Amino acid sequence: MSRRTLAAVLVAVALPAAAYVLPVSGILRRVAEKRASLDVASLDVSGTFDAEGDAAEAIARATGLRVAAGKVSAPARFLLRVPGRCRLEVGPADAADRPFVIVRDGKVTGHGLDGVPAAVALARDVCALLAVPGSDDRHLAASLAARGVALGDVTLGRFDGRISYVLGGHEREAKPLAFVDKETFQPVRLVAREGSALVDVRLLGFGSPTGGDAFPRAVEVFEGGTLRLRLTTERLQRNVKLPDALF
Numbered sequence: 201m202s203r204r205t206l207a208a209v210l211v212a213v214a215l216p217a218a219a220y221v222l223p224v225s226g227i228l229r230r231v232a233e234k235r236a237s238l239d240v241a242s243l244d245v246s247g248t249f250d251a252e253g254d255a256a257e258a259i260a261r262a263t264g265l266r267v268a269a270g271k272v273s274a275p276a277r278f279l280l281r282v283p284g285r286c287r288l289e290v291g292p293a294d295a296a297d298r299p300f301v302i303v304r305d306g307k308v309t310g311h312g313l314d315g316v317p318a319a320v321a322l323a324r325d326v327c328a329l330l331a332v333p334g335s336d337d338r339h340l341a342a343s344l345a346a347r348g349v350a351l352g353d354v355t356l357g358r359f360d361g362r363i364s365y366v367l368g369g370h371e372r373e374a375k376p377l378a379f380v381d382k383e384t385f386q387p388v389r390l391v392a393r394e395g396s397a398l399v400d401v402r403l404l405g406f407g408s409p410t411g412g413d414a415f416p417r418a419v420e421v422f423e424g425g426t427l428r429l430r431l432t433t434e435r436l437q438r439n440v441k442l443p444d445a446l447f
Contacts, residue, residue: 236334249276255428262312286327325401329387347392348376
């Protein structure tokens with residue numbers, strides 16, 4: 201490696217430490233402004249749900265689907281209504297008894313999926329990040345605090361090749377953390393406890409043709425550094441009427 205290349209690498213690594221860091225209050229305000237500009241009251245997301253390992257076995261038991269090569273793939277639907285209501289359904293759309301998990305103001309109920317920690321984490325953390333009133337950053341602060349994120353600390357880190365604000369500590373610490381993209385102010389990652397384990401929920405590909413800025417192209421759930429679940433967005437409807445009975 202030449203000296204010039206080495207210098208460029210060192211500058212890239214040092215960049216997050218040298219850059220200006222907004223205070224937490226400013227970051228949350230910018231996130232709230234970003235979500236407000238999207239004018240999202242509800243979302244109806246259809247896509248594909250892929251599970252691996254222990255999560256695949258649990259999903260198979262809940263849905264009756266077959267595990268193949270350690271994986272399960274099924275249609276899925278994710279419903280979001282502001283404030284604080286989300287529902288994840290997995291299985292064939294024509295199934296009479298589709299397993300689901302519901303998050304309502306941080307509380308979890310459901311049938312079948314509510315016993316799968318990775319699925320609960322996906323629904324709960326996406327709800328904490330996206331099902332918030334864009335006009336009020338206090339709601340987002342309360343949602344993150346409820347997931348264990350210490351809002352007194354903020355550093356800079358990297359996620360998906362981009363610089364992010366890391367709320368709650370340093371990106372390598374094994375503790376609840378929330379990541380916000382430094383340029384777009386989209387919330388892109390939440391590491392929080394689900395039961396006794398830290399679960400890492402990642403929101404990938406905002407701005408895609410399917411989800412736009414309202415919802416990511418994919419949501420991935422990692423446990424112990426291993427991918428367990430992936431929800432891939434295939435179709436999105438904005439601001440549709442979602443009856444309260446669904447939540």
